[in-house]
Each structure stands twice: as structure tokens, then as C-alpha cells.
Amino acid sequence: MPRQVNQLSIRKASFLSILSGILSALPYTNGNLWIFAWIGFVPLFFALRGRSRAQAFLLSFLAGIIFWSGTVWWLVHVTLAGTILLILYLSLYFGLFGLLTSPYLLPTTYCLLFLPSTWVLLEYLRSRILSGFPWALLGYSQYLNLPVIQAADITGAWGISFLIVLVNAAIYLALLRKQKSAVILSILCLLLSLGYGYYKIGYFSENTGSGTLKISAVQGNIAQDLKWEGAYRDFIMGRYIDLTLQAARDNPDLIIWPEASLPVVLEEEPFYYERVKNLTRQIGIPILLGAVTLRNGNYYNSAILVSAQGNSSGMYDKVHLVPFGEYIPLRKILGFLETIAPIGDITPGKEYKVFENPVKFSVLICFEDLFPELSRRFVREGAQVLVNITNDAWYKKSPAAYQHLAASVLRAVENRVSLVRSANTGVSCFIAQNGYITSYVKDKPGNTIFVSGYSTRDIYAGKKEPGFYTLHGDVFILLLFILEAYIIFRRRRI
Numbered sequence: 001m002p003r004q005v006n007q008l009s010i011r012k013a014s015f016l017s018i019l020s021g022i023l024s025a026l027p028y029t030n031g032n033l034w035i036f037a038w039i040g041f042v043p044l045f046f047a048l049r050g051r052s053r054a055q056a057f058l059l060s061f062l063a064g065i066i067f068w069s070g071t072v073w074w075l076v077h078v079t080l081a082g083t084i085l086l087i088l089y090l091s092l093y094f095g096l097f098g099l100l101t102s103p104y105l106l107p108t109t110y111c112l113l114f115l116p117s118t119w120v121l122l123e124y125l126r127s128r129i130l131s132g133f134p135w136a137l138l139g140y141s142q143y144l145n146l147p148v149i150q151a152a153d154i155t156g157a158w159g160i161s162f163l164i165v166l167v168n169a170a171i172y173l174a175l176l177r178k179q180k181s182a183v184i185l186s187i188l189c190l191l192l193s194l195g196y197g198y199y200k201i202g203y204f205s206e207n208t209g210s211g212t213l214k215i216s217a218v219q220g221n222i223a224q225d226l227k228w229e230g231a232y233r234d235f236i237m238g239r240y241i242d243l244t245l246q247a248a249r250d251n252p253d254l255i256i257w258p259e260a261s262l263p264v265v266l267e268e269e270p271f272y273y274e275r276v277k278n279l280t281r282q283i284g285i286p287i288l289l290g291a292v293t294l295r296n297g298n299y300y301n302s303a304i305l306v307s308a309q310g311n312s313s314g315m316y317d318k319v320h321l322v323p324f325g326e327y328i329p330l331r332k333i334l335g336f337l338e339t340i341a342p343i344g345d346i347t348p349g350k351e352y353k354v355f356e357n358p359v360k361f362s363v364l365i366c367f368e369d370l371f372p373e374l375s376r377r378f379v380r381e382g383a384q385v386l387v388n389i390t391n392d393a394w395y396k397k398s399p400a401a402y403q404h405l406a407a408s409v410l411r412a413v414e415n416r417v418s419l420v421r422s423a424n425t426g427v428s429c430f431i432a433q434n435g436y437i438t439s440y441v442k443d444k445p446g447n448t449i450f451v452s453g454y455s456t457r458d459i460y461a462g463k464k465e466p467g468f469y470t471l472h473g474d475v476f477i478l479l480l481f482i483l484e485a486y487i488i489f490r491r492r493r494i
Helices: 010-029 031-038 042-048 053-077 080-104 109-126 138-142 157-175 180-203 230-248 271-283 331-339 366-370 372-380 400-415 468-472 475-493
Strands: 211-219 254-256 287-295 298-306 312-317 360-365 385-390 418-423 429-431 437-440 453-461
Touching: 010 031, 010 042, 010 053, 010 138, 031 138, 031 157, 042 053, 042 080, 042 157, 053 080, 053 400, 080 109, 080 475, 109 157, 109 180, 109 475, 138 157, 138 400, 157 180, 157 400, 157 475, 211 230, 211 429, 230 254, 230 271, 230 453, 271 287, 271 298, 287 385, 298 360, 312 360, 360 366, 360 372, 366 385, 366 400, 372 385, 372 400, 372 468, 385 400, 400 418, 400 429, 400 468, 418 453, 429 453, 437 453
Parallel strands: 211 254, 211 418, 254 287, 360 385, 385 418
Antiparallel strands: 211 453, 287 298, 298 312, 418 429, 429 437
8 A cells, every 4th residue: 555645734735736837837828938847747746745536636627727727818819708618628637637646646666657648648638539629738838949849750749748747757756855766767868858859950950851942921910800801801802912922022932821811701702812813823923822612502711722823723621620619519519609609610621632832732721730640641641841821810919829839840840841830910930840940920029920921931841751750640659558557557466
């Protein structure tokens, strides 16, 4: 039987849980605060020592409420009731983490391994239930910490999450002055990861691609409340046309407009689409644009490539829709949510489209870049560049746009491809194969959101041979599941 440990008072334990939620949320308020992720769980571990499973669940649930409130508060700009429900739902995963790990917080080697394994498996579960919500994965907190995230080309973002919790657990054990060997092991893992990271940063700083492509990313900065107002259609088109004419002076191979940049449903008012075709003929440069399309009575969130000759060169319909935003999962059960959140009625696409102009690329619409399996499939299908077109204007001037950007950075590293982002508003940028953000659309003071403009950049097209994570996917998750099962089995035999 596990030996008893001295418990903190419930007041002190609650304070530590709240502190843990605050520290863990800081990197998502500002990516430069990534260091706090490496200590954010330590107070929670001390709060959970010696607690019953019920108490551990509640203390961890409290930490989750603080964390998610500080991370996704900006959803109140869309729906207050929906934000509260989402925070409570997401906090359940924190609660489950405490419930499952509290018996393993004794100073043993099991503590060092079981805690990060459990956290990552819960992140993986959260990324799939109800079509998934892989927002603010712990690994995303390090998107500006390039040496650490390079291992994602083997383990995916999950490996970065694992390493962070591993270090938190090692700090916890070190403060207990127990298990020096476990602490040393975690330091070695961190050093090994950093060594690999610095090597990969240097490797992908050179020309490792199969060719170059010059792209212009356009950011229109159209206010969300004007986007579908009929009186502003010509204004919106005028802005995109003006920015495109400016970008055309750089003579790019491709100009990208953001998600739903066409201010109408394409088939209902084709006049505006004809203006885009005429524009491509005028400048002699293809344009990739986002539009809502209507076919056979179904609406789609689409990306359309218009050739330099003014012809349609292909279309991609968004495959992974935003739950409770573009559709309602389990509508018979959750249909009541239509009354508390603005929900569209979009039909998912079925084809994993790879465009070619002049190199092969695929488009991730809106939050599709949060799902690594989708990016991997596009790259396996032949995409050498990934493009994310999005609209983050819903969330006003908040950290939401940067939290979204973090996912794109990890997708670039996982698949070792360049990734271009074009947003209605922020962040529009170019991400290299090592995750380095090489250029932003920004104004003179350096603001990257809620500004209009464009940026042109030469990027490398990825190699045609996919890497380990692209080819083999979440092998790391399978290994963690086996490790978790082994630890549980061994502990029950003690």
C-alpha cells in the first residue's frame, strides 16, 4: 500500500491549484512567456499530494477552470453562454488528470513517467471527442521556442507536451529531494531534445527543398460585422483588388486571399467571382481565394484557385468543420445549442485536394490546421507547401489569433514543409520548415492583427519524401498507451 503523506490544508491546496492554472495559461496570453509552461504544473502536483481521488479531481478541475478562462476568454465575443459551457467541458480533462495521477505523486520513477503520459493521452482524447478541440495543446505553448519543437517531426506536438510535463514532474521530485536518478533522466531527455532541435534548425535553415515559390499573402482586415453586409460588398472587393494590384508588383507565382474573402455566396452572385477572374487576367498571376459555395442545395466553405488566364483551376471544400460553429455534432441531443451560439449549416467536403501551381500545395481552411492528421494526409498525397486561410476577426484584439498561429507552426515542423497563412485578420505570415516565422503582414508600428496589407516571400517547397511523423503518424501515442498500461499493471502488483 502507498504510504501516507502530509497534506496541505484545503485552502492552501486550492491556492496552489489556482496558481497552477495561472502559470500554465501565461504562455497562451503571450507566446514569449513560454518558460512558465515548464513550471506551471508544479504547484498542482503539491496540491494533489495525498488527496483522495474526489479531492484530486476537484482541485484539478479548479486549475482547469482558471487555465481555460485565461486562455479562451475571447470566445465571449461570439457567445457568453457557449464560452462558459466550453470552459467547464475542457476543465473536465484537468479533473480527469488529477483523478488518474494523484495516486502516482509519491516520489517514485512511476511519477516521472505516468504524469506526462496521462496528460498527453488526455490531450489526444480531447482532440477527438465531438470531432475534437485540439486548441492550446501544451506543446503549442513553445511555438516560439524553436529548439524544443523540432522533435515534433518524430512525435508530433504530443512529444513536446510530454517533455514539458516530464520536466514539471522532475522539478516536483527535485523539490521533494527524492529520486535523483529520475531527475537526472529528465535532464538527459531535455538535453537530447535540445541537441536534436539545434541540429534540425541548422539543417532546415539551408535550402533543403525541391524548389522555390514566391507567394504573396493578403490580409484584408474586414470587420466581422461588415463582412456579409450587402452595402459593403463593393468596398470589400475594392480592398482585396487594391491589395492584389500592389502585391502583383512583386511578380509572385501565387497571390492568396483569406477564408471567405468573397463577400457573397459564389453561385448566388457570380458577378463578384467574375471580377476575380478578370483581375487574374489583368495581372497574369493566379489567385487562391476563400468563398462560400452552393452546390446541390448544400453550402461549403471552399478554397478556389483561379488561373492566370481567369479559369477555375480547382476547388477544395473544407473537410473538418468547426463544431458548434459550422455545424452541430449529435444534433438530436445538442440541438438546443443553436440558441446560445451562432451556428452555420455547412456541409463537409470529401476530397483531399492537392493543387499545383507551380508546385503542389494543399489548403487548410480556418482551424483545420489544428488537426495534424489532416496536414499529414495532404503531405502524403503530395503537397509540398501548406496554406492556411482563416478569419480570426471574430475574437477582436485578443490572443486568439496567436494561439491559432501556434498550431500552424507545429504543422510546418511536423511535416517539414513551408506553411503560408492568409487571414482576414491575423496572423498572416510565412513559416519555414523549421518553424521560424520569416515574414508577417504588418503595419509600420509592427502590428500584425487588425491591419490590412500584404507580404511577399520566397519559400522552399518541401522534399517529396515525407518524414517519420508524416508517414507513421501517432506512433508516440501508441507507445505512451503501452507505457501507461505497464505502469498500472506493475503498480497493482506492488
